[in-house]
Amino acid sequence: MTEHTVKSFDDELTHLSNTISRMGGLAEAQLAGALQALANRDSDLAVRIAASDAQVDVLEQDVQHFTVRLLALRQPVAADLRHIVAALKIASELERIADYAANVAKRSLVLNQQPAVKPVGAVINLGRLVQTILKDIMDAYVEQDVAKAIGVWNRDEEVDDLYTGLFRELITYMMEDPRTITACTHLMFMAKNIERIGDHATNIAETLHFLVVGTPLKGARPKGPSVEAQ
Amino acid sequence: MTDTSTAVPAATRQSIDTAAAHLKRRYRAERRFKAVGLGAILLAMGFLVLLLWTIISNGASAFMQTYIRVDVTFDAAAIDGDDLPGLVKSSIQQRFPAVESRSEKRELAGLLSSGADLDIRRALAADPSVKGTTQPLWMVASDDVDMAMKGYVSRQPGLAGNRLTDRQIAWLAELEAAGAVKKRFNTILLSSGDSREPELAGLWGAVVGSVFSLAITLLVSFPLGVATAVYLEEFAPKNRWTALIEVNINNLAAVPSVVFGLLGLAIFLNFLGMPRSAPLVGGLVLALICLPTIIIAGRAALKAVPPSIREAALGLGASKQQVVTDHVLPLAMPGIMTGTILGMAHALGETAPLLMIGMVAFIVDIPATPLDPSAVLPVQVYLWADSPERAFVERTSAAILVLLVFLGAMNLAAIMLRKKFERRW
Amino acid sequence: MTHLPSRLAKVSARDVNVHYGEKHALKHVDLDIRANEVTALIGPSGCGKSTFLRCINRMNDQIENAHVSGALTLDGQDIYDKGIDVVQLRARVGMVFQKPNPFPKSIFDNVAYGPRIHGLARDQAELDEIVMTSLEKAGLLTEVRDRLDEPGTGLSGGQQQRLCIARAIAVSPELILMDEPCSALDPIATAKVEELIDELRENYTIVIVTHSMQQAARVSQRTAFFHLGELVEVADTEQIFTNPQHPLTQGYITGRFG
Numbered sequence: 042m043t044e045h046t047v048k049s050f051d052d053e054l055t056h057l058s059n060t061i062s063r064m065g066g067l068a069e070a071q072l073a074g075a076l077q078a079l080a081n082r083d084s085d086l087a088v089r090i091a092a093s094d095a096q097v098d099v100l101e102q103d104v105q106h107f108t109v110r111l112l113a114l115r116q117p118v119a120a121d122l123r124h125i126v127a128a129l130k131i132a133s134e135l136e137r138i139a140d141y142a143a144n145v146a147k148r149s150l151v152l153n154q155q156p157a158v159k160p161v162g163a164v165i166n167l168g169r170l171v172q173t174i175l176k177d178i179m180d181a182y183v184e185q186d187v188a189k190a191i192g193v194w195n196r197d198e199e200v201d202d203l204y205t206g207l208f209r210e211l212i213t214y215m216m217e218d219p220r221t222i223t224a225c226t227h228l229m230f231m232a233k234n235i236e237r238i239g240d241h242a243t244n245i246a247e248t249l250h251f252l253v254v255g256t257p258l259k260g261a262r263p264k265g266p267s268v269e270a271q
Numbered sequence: 272m273t274d275t276s277t278a279v280p281a282a283t284r285q286s287i288d289t290a291a292a293h294l295k296r297r298y299r300a301e302r303r304f305k306a307v308g309l310g311a312i313l314l315a316m317g318f319l320v321l322l323l324w325t326i327i328s329n330g331a332s333a334f335m336q337t338y339i340r341v342d343v344t345f346d347a348a349a350i351d352g353d354d355l356p357g358l359v360k361s362s363i364q365q366r367f368p369a370v371e372s373r374s375e376k377r378e379l380a381g382l383l384s385s386g387a388d389l390d391i392r393r394a395l396a397a398d399p400s401v402k403g404t405t406q407p408l409w410m411v412a413s414d415d416v417d418m419a420m421k422g423y424v425s426r427q428p429g430l431a432g433n434r435l436t437d438r439q440i441a442w443l444a445e446l447e448a449a450g451a452v453k454k455r456f457n458t459i460l461l462s463s464g465d466s467r468e469p470e471l472a473g474l475w476g477a478v479v480g481s482v483f484s485l486a487i488t489l490l491v492s493f494p495l496g497v498a499t500a501v502y503l504e505e506f507a508p509k510n511r512w513t514a515l516i517e518v519n520i521n522n523l524a525a526v527p528s529v530v531f532g533l534l535g536l537a538i539f540l541n542f543l544g545m546p547r548s549a550p551l552v553g554g555l556v557l558a559l560i561c562l563p564t565i566i567i568a569g570r571a572a573l574k575a576v577p578p579s580i581r582e583a584a585l586g587l588g589a590s591k592q593q594v595v596t597d598h599v600l601p602l603a604m605p606g607i608m609t610g611t612i613l614g615m616a617h618a619l620g621e622t623a624p625l626l627m628i629g630m631v632a633f634i635v636d637i638p639a640t641p642l643d644p645s646a647v648l649p650v651q652v653y654l655w656a657d658s659p660e661r662a663f664v665e666r667t668s669a670a671i672l673v674l675l676v677f678l679g680a681m682n683l684a685a686i687m688l689r690k691k692f693e694r695r696w
Numbered sequence: 697m698t699h700l701p702s703r704l705a706k707v708s709a710r711d712v713n714v715h716y717g718e719k720h721a722l723k724h725v726d727l728d729i730r731a732n733e734v735t736a737l738i739g740p741s742g743c744g745k746s747t748f749l750r751c752i753n754r755m756n757d758q759i760e761n762a763h764v765s766g767a768l769t770l771d772g773q774d775i776y777d778k779g780i781d782v783v784q785l786r787a788r789v790g791m792v793f794q795k796p797n798p799f800p801k802s803i804f805d806n807v808a809y810g811p812r813i814h815g816l817a818r819d820q821a822e823l824d825e826i827v828m829t830s831l832e833k834a835g836l837l838t839e840v841r842d843r844l845d846e847p848g849t850g851l852s853g854g855q856q857q858r859l860c861i862a863r864a865i866a867v868s869p870e871l872i873l874m875d876e877p878c879s880a881l882d883p884i885a886t887a888k889v890e891e892l893i894d895e896l897r898e899n900y901t902i903v904i905v906t907h908s909m910q911q912a913a914r915v916s917q918r919t920a921f922f923h924l925g926e927l928v929e930v931a932d933t934e935q936i937f938t939n940p941q942h943p944l945t946q947g948y949i950t951g952r953f954g
Contacts, residue, residue: 043952050951116910118937121950255939509760579797583860585758586791587810587867588783597809598799 050115057107057128058183064100064135065179071097071142072175072238076168079149079161079231087153090146097139104132120255127252131182134241134248138175141234141241148227148234155224160214163207164232170200171239178242178249187253194246194258200239207232326675330668336457336470337412337420339383339446341366343391344405350395355388359410367442378439382446384411386471409455414469414662416443420452423661434661460669464635465646465654469662472655474673476637480550480630480645481619481677487554487641488561488618493611495558496565497600500607503566504573505595524563531559532627540628547629548644556624561614568610572603605689612685616678622649648674706731706871706901707752712766714747714756721747723925725766729871729918734893734902736916736933738909740953743922745905749873751775752903753789754782770871787814790864794876796856798848798863803840806848806859807831810867826866834862835892854885858892865900872896874904878911890915909949913937921945 045051071090078087108129111117117125145168152161174193181189208229215225250258343362349355360380364370370379387410394401394408415434418424426444428437435443446452463473499520507513535556539545545552576599584594625631630650638645646654652674655667705728714722722744729735737745747756754775756762768775775785787810798806807827810816817823827844831837836858840851848859857877864872874893878886893902893915906912912919913933920930921944929942940946947953 043947045950045952047951118909118913118949119940119946122938577797579793579795580799582755582758582791582793583797583799583863584809586753586755586786586793587813587863588786589809589813590783593813597813602800 050121053107053111053115054121054124057104057111057125060100060104060107061128061131061135062179062183064097064104064132064139065175065182067093067097067100068135068138068142069172069175069179071139072145072168072172072235075142075145075149076165076172078146079152079168080165082149082153082157084150084153087146087149091143091150094139094143097136101132101136104128123252123255127248130248131245134245138238138241141238144234145231148231152224152227155221158214158221158224158228160207160211160225160228163210164228164235167200167203167207167232168235170196170203171235171242174200174239174242178245182245182249185249185253187250190246190249190253191258194243194250197239197243200236204232204236326668326671329665330670330672332421333460333665333669334457335421335454336459337417338409338453338455339412339416340407340409340451340453341383342405343394343408343410345391345395345402347403350402355391356385358391359383359387362408366446375438378436379442381413382416382439382442384413384470385468386466387411389471409453411459411470412452414660415439416452417470418661419443420454421665423665460666461673464637465633465651466635467633469658469660469666472663472666474648474651474670476634477646477648477651477670478673478677479638480553481647483550483638483641483645484553484557484647485615485619487551488557489611489615491555491558492561492565492614496562496611496614497569497607499562500566500569500573501595501600504570505599506591520563520566524567527623528560528621529623529627531556532624534559535624535628546642546644548632548634549642550638550645550647551641552628553625553630553645553647554641556628557618557621560621560624561611561618564614564617565607565611568613569603569607572606572610573599575606576602605692608685608688608692612681616681619678619681620649620674622653625650626653648677705729706771707903708767708769708772709748709751710767712748712751712764712768714744714751714765715761715763716759717761721925722751725927727920727927727930729901729903731901732897732899733918734897734904734916735918735920736912737903737905737920737922738907738912738948739922739928740948741907744925745920745922746875747925748922749875749903749905752871752873753786753791755791757782783814787867788870790867790869790872792857792860792864792872792874792877795880796853796860798851798856798859800847800849802845803831803848803851803859804844807862807866810863814867816867830862830866831859833865833896834858835888835895836862852885854881854888857881857885857889861889861892861896865896869900871901871903874902876905876907879907886911909937921948923948 071093074086074090077083078090108125111125115121174196177189178193180186181193211225211229211232215222247258250256341362342365343358344365346358346361349358349361360376363379363383364376367379370376390408390410394406412420415424416439419426419435419440420443424434426435426440427433428440433440443452459471459473461473462475463471464476466472503513503517535552539552539555540547580598580602581594584598589597625647630645630647631654632644632646633654634644634646636643648670652667652670655663655670707727707729709725709727712722712725712727713720725744725748727748737749739745750756751764751768752770752775756764764776770785770788774780799809801809804827807830808817808823811823811826817826828837831840836855839855840846840859848856851859857880861872861877877893878889881889890911893904896902897917904912904915916933918930919933919936921928921936921940921942923944929936929940929945931941935941936945937949940949
């Protein structure tokens with residue numbers, strides 16, 4: 042789109058996008074770090090990840106203030122309005138994502154106190170999948186790519202399937218060896234957290250669609266069989 | 272940076288200095304400009320004061336007239352025989368019984384105006400019982416005596432070129448010593464018609480003639496001018512014809528007024544056979560002169576009415592004519608009236624076209640209708656200025672003063688009318 | 697562009713063109729104005745929105761060289777039909793102008809002028825009634841009740857504009873055209889006029905030309921965007937201001953005009 046007659050408004054909108062991208066990058070790094078800490082049983086890394094959640098929170102606060110300021114001073118409409126509202130929503134999604142990543146890191150600390158259990162690998166696989174989804178959706182945001190966003194939106198089904206499988210695996214594992222119940226329960230919560238990250242990424246995809254196209258993403262979101270319903 | 276002055280770069284400081292110098296020049300130029308304007312106004316006011324002072328100093332004395340008191344025997348025979356001039360002569364001769372010779376008697380009678388019998392007539396009319404008695408009566412002095420009393424001509428006996436003979440000077444001195452000479456307010460000047468005798472000449476005929484003329488001018492030119500202005504400004508299509516008319520109207524405003532006089536002569540007098548010297552014809556000719564001024568001023572005033580008012584009325588469904596009569600014309604009225612008064616003031620002072628239609632004739636009677644022959648003020652000024660008698664010099668200035676007062680009254684009326692119209696909103 | 701069925705439309709324009717001499721000021725405009733709605737016309741200066749507005753009450757007739765073609769109907773009746781009397785048309789279509797332009801007459805006479813020239817009141821009592829109701833509807837009565845004989849020009853700008861609205865509704869129009877009615881007013885007066893427009897919508901159909909997009913967003917239900925004499929987009933106001941379909945509309949309302 043062409044530039045605004047008022048150049049500083051353009052600068053402000055760019056600043057907003059950049060902040061969101063930075064938040065996205067931070068959230069991705071948090072998730073990657075948490076998974077690494079889990080895989081390597083690296084307690085130091087886990088502690089650092091858990092602590093750096095605050096950075097994302099600060100950025101989210103920034104975005105909130107900035108959007109309120111833009112709404113008040115620029116009275117944006119149409120694409121600009123959607124841009125700003127979307128930024129506000131995406132920022133809060135990303136903040137939740139970073140929260141979940143931090144939670145995963147914290148639980149990996151507890152896990153490190155326990156003997157290693159086998160299903161860790163499956164959780165990390167789930168994590169890797171969600172990581173790519175998160176990366177894709179942030180790329181889609183930067184490129185304002187609706188097709189890519191719809192792709193992300195559809196891949197949530199994959200995450201749900203994988204999570205359901207993992208859930209069953211963990212239950213089986215716990216029934217076989219009750220000594221692993223503590224570790225497996227933590228893994229189950231980690232898996233749930235990672236699955237939630239996938240949901241938030243899907244929300245971002247929907248927001249991105251509204252931002253670019255101006256209408257909500259139509260149709261029910263593809264959902265795997267719900268584990269909680271079983 | 273510790274010192275703020277060092278913070279200003281040298282180049283900037285230099286440009287500030289240049290700007291300051293420039294600013295000083297600018298203020299000087301402004302003061303010069305103001306001084307020139309003020310000078311122009313002072314010069315103009317100086318000329319105006321000089322003009323007014325000349326006229327007033329010359330004309331003020333005309334508002335006083337010398338009277339001589341003589342004991343008049345209201346002889347019944349003379350009155351019934353309608354020989355009042357004879358009564359005047361016998362009265363003054365009784366005052367100076369030593370005068371014997373015919374030429375001396377004539378000189379003695381010359382002290383009083385040839386219209387002094389009017390004073391006797393007036394005294395009789397005021398109180399018929401004086402008939403047959405002898406009463407002291409103030410009678411109008413002749414213009415030469417009047418001039419002498421006002422100091423315009425010499426009272427030194429024996430000088431060549433004296434208007435008064437040495438004997439007359441002596442009699443006058445004797446009368447003055449007896450308290451029988453005095454100056455009174457000159458009611459004749461303001462109440463009677465023209466005369467060959469300066470002391471009997473008055474402006475009233477000219478004033479009435481001017482009022483008649485201007486009334487006709489107003490009645491003819493105002494409706495015509497306003498109607499023309501309204502049509503041209505509001506209704507006429509903008510095409511070659513209206514453009515031509517517009518150019519011609521503007522040109523008419525610049526045509527020398529004497530041309531309008533010729534036009535009046537040709538059309539009103541020769542073709543239509545209207546009476547010569549009549550205020551009716553004068554008024555019509557002046558109306559022609561006024562018309563372009565009124566039309567131009569009227570159009571300007573109409574144009575100045577904001578279009579938003581027209582739009583508001585049109586938007587409510589008013590017709591074109593309703594827009595004009597309900598809104599545009601009332602708003603333009605003060606402007607139109609100013610233009611009209613300007614035109615009328617112009618017409619009031621106009622002489623040349625009136626000369627062309629015969630209004631320069633010597634007319635003693637005061638006109639009763641606009642059809643009677645009459646003089647008008649500016650022509651009266653012209654006539655008197657042309658008269659050889661010394662006493663007409665001051666009367667000319669007095670006539671100019673009356674004309675100016677007339678003009679001032681008109682302008683005052685205009686301002687008051689304007690105020691009244693404008694104060695409504 | 698979608699067309700509404702004509703029966704819903706108070707005013708319906710089909711292929712309306714306006715030429716000012718050589719200048720093609722309005723090009724092939726198709727636009728329906730729905731009854732009891734506020735339709736905002738927006739667009740940059742010289743885009744033809746005022747021209748379109750002035751076609752509806754034939755104020756363009758005043759301008760020499762103006763030529764209107766196409767079909768423009770009010771309740772299905774051709775506005776430019778030979779049989780239409782302009783005076784009557786303007787009694788049905790009121791107009792409020794950019795600058796408040798009360799007549800230099802009393803407040804009462806300002807409002808009474810329209811009813812008087814159209815002979816709407818049979819006697820003084822009826823005229824009083826019309827004037828009072830109109831002032832009431834314009835939300836001005838409480839402010840001017842005690843000074844109806846004072847000049848309308850003595851009111852504040854906002855009051856003057858509401859007086860002009862009262863004057864317009866005094867002839868009971870069906871449609872009110874407003875040409876940038878708030879451009880000369882301060883924000884408080886603007887808010888009062890906007891509130892008034894919202895109330896008037898119940899009984900009148902309103903078309904408003906405005907340069908303030910916020911105002912269009914606040915008062916209108918439908919918004920039409922004009923550009924270079926063409927109608928670019930018309931849609932529900934909400935749609936225009938959240939998700940305009942045409943890039944020109946998008947560019948204009950977000951302030952990206954080249």
